Amino acid sequence: MMTQRADELSDEQLMTRLTGPEVEAALSKLYDRYSRTVFGVGLKILGDRSLAEELVQDVFLKVWRSSGTFDSSRGSFSTWLYRVTRSVALDLYRKRAHRVRPVPDGDPYLATAQDSSAGPQEVVDESWLSWRVSRALEVLDASHKEVIHLAYFEGLSQREISERTGVPLGTVKSRTASAFKSLRRELALGDTLREANR
Amino acid sequence: MKCAEIHPNLAAFALGGLEPEEAAEVRRHLASCPGCQKELEEIETVRHSLEAAPPPAAPPVYLKDEILSHVRAEGLSRIREESKESSSSVERGSSAAPGFNRFKNLRIILPSVAAAAVVGIVALGITFGFMREDAPVATIQLVPTPDEAAGLKGYWGVAEIRPQPSGNQQVELKLNNFEEPKPNSYYELWFVSGERRISAGSFTSVGQGETKVLLNVPPEARNYHTLLITEEHMDNDTAPSQEVALKGEMP
Numbered sequence: 264m265m266t267q268r269a270d271e272l273s274d275e276q277l278m279t280r281l282t283g284p285e286v287e288a289a290l291s292k293l294y295d296r297y298s299r300t301v302f303g304v305g306l307k308i309l310g311d312r313s314l315a316e317e318l319v320q321d322v323f324l325k326v327w328r329s330s331g332t333f334d335s336s337r338g339s340f341s342t343w344l345y346r347v348t349r350s351v352a353l354d355l356y357r358k359r360a361h362r363v364r365p366v367p368d369g370d371p372y373l374a375t376a377q378d379s380s381a382g383p384q385e386v387v388d389e390s391w392l393s394w395r396v397s398r399a400l401e402v403l404d405a406s407h408k409e410v411i412h413l414a415y416f417e418g419l420s421q422r423e424i425s426e427r428t429g430v431p432l433g434t435v436k437s438r439t440a441s442a443f444k445s446l447r448r449e450l451a452l453g454d455t456l457r458e459a460n461r
Numbered sequence: 462m463k464c465a466e467i468h469p470n471l472a473a474f475a476l477g478g479l480e481p482e483e484a485a486e487v488r489r490h491l492a493s494c495p496g497c498q499k500e501l502e503e504i505e506t507v508r509h510s511l512e513a514a515p516p517p518a519a520p521p522v523y524l525k526d527e528i529l530s531h532v533r534a535e536g537l538s539r540i541r542e543e544s545k546e547s548s549s550s551v552e553r554g555s556s557a558a559p560g561f562n563r564f565k566n567l568r569i570i571l572p573s574v575a576a577a578a579v580v581g582i583v584a585l586g587i588t589f590g591f592m593r594e595d596a597p598v599a600t601i602q603l604v605p606t607p608d609e610a611a612g613l614k615g616y617w618g619v620a621e622i623r624p625q626p627s628g629n630q631q632v633e634l635k636l637n638n639f640e641e642p643k644p645n646s647y648y649e650l651w652f653v654s655g656e657r658r659i660s661a662g663s664f665t666s667v668g669q670g671e672t673k674v675l676l677n678v679p680p681e682a683r684n685y686h687t688l689l690i691t692e693e694h695m696d697n698d699t700a701p702s703q704e705v706a707l708k709g710e711m712p
Contacts, residue, residue, distance in 0.1 A: 286536070287529055294525050303515025319520045323528045328535075392513040400514060415511050420478045436469050443472040447507050 274340035281330035290327055297341075298323070300397040301348050304390050308352045321351045345394045352390070399449035407442035414439055462490050467497055475504045523626030597621035601688055601709040603636070609706045612640060618707060620650070620688055628680035632661050633673065639707075641668040645695045648706065652678055652685035658701055659685055663693065686711040 272280075272289075274296065280289035301322050305315035325347050333343050400408065413419045413427065421439065425432040467490045473479050474487045491497055603618035610616070618636040625631055632650065642648055642665055650661040662676040690707040 286532060290532060291525065291529065294528065298525070299519050300515070302520040303518055306518060307515045316520055316524060319524055320528055320531075324531055327532055389513070392510065393515050396510050396514045411511075412517065414473070414476045414478050415508075416514075416517055418477075420480070421473045422480060424478075436473055439476070439478070440469045440472045443475075443504055443507050446510075447503060450507065450510055 275335040278326075278330055278333050278335070278340060281327055286327065290323065293326065293340075294323055296401070297344055300394060300401060301344070303397050304348060304393050305352060305355075307393050308390050309355055314355050318348070318351055318355055321355075322348050325351065341394075341398055345391065348394070349390060395450060399446050402449060403442060403445055406438055407445060410435060410438045411442050411446075462486055464490075464494060464497055467491075467494075468500065471497065471501050471504050475501065475508045521626070527625075527627055597623050597633070599711060601711060603634075603688065603690065603707040603709040605707055606705055609640075614638060620709060625677075630678050630680070630682055632676045632678060634664070634676065636666055636672045636674075636707075638669055639666045639672060641666050642692055643694075646692050647695070648690050649693045649701070650676055651689045651691060651701065652682040653687040653689055654685040657685070658689075660701075 270292070272292070274293065277289040277293050280286065298319055302315050302319050305318035306312065309315055309318065322344070326344065329347070333340065337343075400411065403411065409428065410424060413424045414421070419427065421435050422432060424430070425435045428435070430438075467487055470479060470483060470487055474484060477484075479487065491501060599622040601620045601622070603620055605613055605616060605618075615638040616636075618634070618639060621633045621635070623631045623633070634650065647663050647665050649663045652659045652661060659678055659682045661678040661682070662674075664672075664674040664676070666672045688707075688709040688711075689705050691702045692704040692706050693702045
């Protein structure tokens, strides 16, 4: 058991625990916080679920093995993790050419995958915005996340969301407005592309 | 309508989520309100950013356990390396590559002949939660060869097979009063089918008492129904040893 609950620790504090006896709890918490982003960005870059899974495995093992190279004074954990993800994804992207799998009919996740005609560096560079948007969505509270998911990803109207969730229409509208404010704030924060490319 | 009434609707408007009459009202207001136009522009920037969002998908649930298993295995491997350095033993074969290898890191090769060190490592395996509680799908009796049996007292041994979500098979060896390997030797578990073999990894035994070892084999091993434990020597010969110590057949 961790001396301090993993939930209460910042990403940077969890990183310092990856070399000690609390390694599993610390890595597990970082995985909970970031695996969806790594996987989602991986799907977007690689367009292949199996490779995206490989990416998640490689990235989190690299986080553990390379935790000593992380320096919080040079940037946030999120930016460092993005760089690790980008590097691993580039390697896997190159492998993809040799083992592309057919996209299953109607797979909604792969429908958004990048056009493979773009070069690897080009595709990976575009991933910084994907990463930041994913992180901004991940840190929304549950009710805000729900309205954005239903309104943007499922394309429901405010009235349909109200009917689907049982939440009054006025509340749905105010949650949508608040969620956009939170997203705007989150997207304005954080490290710049220059820092991400460093 | 006043700005205060329009503002809460702007995000929904940008998403196209308002009813037609509400949207028409917002449009009428926007036509004559620079403040709300600017607000809408900022909201549109956020909406545009959402187009870059990755698909809302999560990795499979078993992936986390696999990663943590690797961390445990590598942790043990590092302890093993330290143990090896301290005992100045010579290990046969290649060292673990830094990259991800599904099976390499799960091999537990303990070349030390120091029983105490092995006991320590096995105990650490237990501490790390290595020993699973879920029921095996197959339990295989491991029978000593006649030569081997002559020197064993109170021996029993089993291999318990547990399929993993990834398709791999986890093998938990439990050997009681099985002898230690000779100096500069270790045991290796093989899945055998005719002339073909797949190694599940290597280990040593504590001798007196119970040895527990956790190993892993790839999915192809499902079709290999014979288990052999051979005694391997730390030399440059990479071919499997013919010195079979224990044998078992899938039920």
